Amino acid sequence: MSRETALNAVMVMGLFLVPLWALWADEPFIITLTTKAAILALAGVGLNIALGLGGLVSLGHAAFFGLGGYAMGILASHAQSYAPIMETPFLIEGTKSMPVIWVIAIITSGLAALAIGALSLRTTGVYFIMITLAFGQMLYFFSISWPAYGGEDGLSIYVRNGFPGLNTLDPIQFYAIVFVILMAVLVFAGxxxxxxxxxxxxxxxxxxxxxxxxxxxxxxxRLIAFTISGMITGLAGALFADLNRFVSPTMFSWQTSGEIMVFIIIGGVGRLFGPVVGAVLFILLEHLLGGLSDYWHVYLGVLLLLIVLFARGGLIGTLAGKEISHD
Amino acid sequence: MSLLSVQNISAFYGPSQALFDVSLSLNEGEVLALMGRNGMGKSTTVKSICRMLNAGAGTITFNGRNLRKLPSHKAAHLGIGLVPEGRRCFTNLTVEENLLAAARSGAWDLTAVGALFPRLSERLHQSAGSLSGGEQQMLAIGRALMTNPRLLVLDEATEGLAPMVRQEIWGAITTLTRDTGLALLVVDKSLKELRQVADHAVILERGASVWSGTMDTLSEAVTQKYLGV
Structure with missing residues (x-):
């Protein structure tokens, strides 16, 4: 067993055991934090397929994260108000079913990734970065100016969507769904x-x-990779919206794209568990340092600087060695 | 009908013309040596055939199909396998991954490539970047074979290698010509070895084909005049 495989196993055990400990210790907030980390890790695994495997520096992945989120928000808000999404030429109603929402989020973000990728991938380097950023920002400003779904204020969903046989309002049960999805996507990405x-x-x-x-x-x-990457990030967006029971244009913003990229770099670009390590650390820093100062991003910036300068393989690369393991 | 037919092609690097009316042809199962001193247009001819460089004029047909409008990946799909000058393996992949990344169905698979180059079989899980120059060359040949080509183009396959390793590479090329029906276009400066494996030769001088014929008819006077050996 390589050192990277051992590290990956430790991460899986941590993601499995920490929420169980939190449940035993009656700390639901820890479960929610772990859920957030796992969802961000999922978005990171998606971006890592484009970035780590394909070398595509996309600054517009928030577009897919936001599309997944808004797919959930729009479907759930219509279901909660009993108003159909459209009546003509055919009736489309909202839904509170998580699996249905996931499928629609994946399809929507996948189609968007296909269209954005088909245009963006005709360029390379800084032009690719700028075009993906431009698409993300287009959707950001579109969501701000869309009053039907909350505009700048965003859209609240009062009750978390349902999953057959589970009480999704129970933090540990919702975490179980996210954990299983993250593991399945990690196996797929591997x-x-x-x-x-x-x-x-x-x-x-x-x-x-x-x-x-x-x-x-x-x-x-690259187009196939970009599309798959967008689909996974879209699924993460739908789960993130369900976790918060709220969607807002922030999900589309370039800061969201940047944050996902930053924690992938911290964890290890191209490493299977790089986004997982990065997302967990990101949430830990946000929670621990955010309590001390509103400017906790400064410390994150310093960490990013140190990793880019002295540990190009990210934390996993530093701990597991330079060689990229494929197991 | 020739498997590969190059008729009067010209090629340009920006405004500079690099090829002038180069012609050659190669039948199924034959070995053609493309010779010439440094800078005479051998690699440019190879790039034109493999569609990495747009030919300015003339025709290039492979198996009756005009290659002029095709991108390089389509030329590879038709059955042209290139072993590029300078090896150029994917150094961040292992030996096995390099071979599998290029694989298409056919007789050439990991086992067949491993039989041709046993050293690669021993290093399947080693990073390509950590191989010796000779081993990287074997990998480059193996990778081209994994595409199951009908024509294998070897551009300076033995350049810069130690004599022992060169011998090993020439041994593999001999095996390919003897045991398979693969057509080979070999660009090399080793006249002695080329005489042993090639059926025909074309010599380039200042971007133009100045001599072509069978290896038997390649006289010392011609090699002295155009190759300096």
């Missing part, structure tokens, strides 16, 4: 990285011209 598709994507990151000579279209590879 297999994707080892699949011929993932290997070719990794190779295209190193040299797009070289992979073309072995018959691989790097544009197509």
């Amino acid at each position: 297999r994707l990285a080892k699949s011929p598709f993932g290997l070719a994507l990794n190779a295209a990151r190193q040299s797009p011209e070289r992979v073309e000579t072995v018959g691989i279209t790097s544009y197509k590879l």
Whole structure:
């Protein structure tokens, strides 16, 4: 077992045991914090497929996070007001069913990622960063100017959506859903990285011209990766909205894209559990330092600076060694 | 009909013309040596054939299909496997991952490549970046074979390698020509080895094909004149 695999196992055990301890100690706030960390980790796992595997520095992933969130918000708000989303040409009603909302969030963010990726991936480098940022900001300003769904104030959902057989208002049961989804997506991301598709994507990151000579279209590879990445981030957005029972334009903002990217870099870009480690640390710092000062982001900035300067592989890279493990 | 037919192609790097009316042809199962001194246009010809560089004029057909409008990945799909100059393995992947990233279904798989280059089999889980130059060259050949090509293009496959390793690479090339029906376009400066494996040769001088014929007819006077050996 490699050191990275051992670290990953420790993270899984931590994510499994900490909420159980919090339940035993009657600390529901800790369970909610862990749930938030797990959801952000899920968004990070999504972005890490584009960033770590495909080398695509997207500053617009908040677009998919927000779309997932608003998919939940719009469907749930219509269900709670008993007003259909549309009546003509055919009737579309809201829903309070989590699985249905997830599917719609994944499809919506996937289609958006496909469209945004198809245009953005025609560029590279700083132009790609700027175009993805522009798309994210377009959706941000659109959500602000959309009064039907709260505009700048956002949209509150009074009761958390339902999951068959579970009481989702119970923090530990909602956490169980998030934990299972995160583990399933991590298994998927791990297999994707080892699949011929993932290997070719990794190779295209190193040299797009070289992979073309072995018959691989790097544009197509990257577009698929970007779309998958957007779908996972969209699912995280739907869960995040359900956790808070609130959606707002902030979910679309470039700061959200930046935060996801920052904790991936802190955890380890391209490392399977990099986003998990980064998200947990991010939430810990927000909770611990946020209590001391409103300017806790300064400390986060210092940490990011130290990692970028002295630990390029992020925390996992520093602890597990330079070699990227695929197990 | 030739498997590969290059007729009077020209090529440019910006405003500079690098190829002038280069022609060559290669049949299924044959080995063609493309020779010339440094800077005479051998690699540019290879890049034009593999569609990494747009040919200015002339025609390039592979298996009857015009390659001129195709991107390089489509040329590779038609069956042209390139072993590029300078090896250029994907150094952040392992040996096995390098091979699998390029794999397409056919006779060449991990086992077949491992039989051709046993050293690669021993280092399947080693990072490609940590291999020796010779091993990286074997990997580059293996990676091109994993695409199951009909034509393998070897651009300076033995350049800069130790004599022992060069011998090993030439041994593998000989095995390929002897045991498979693979057509080979070999760009190299090792005349002695090329004489042993190639059926035909084309010599380039200042971007133009100045001599072509069978290896038997390649006289010392010609090699002295164009290759300086």
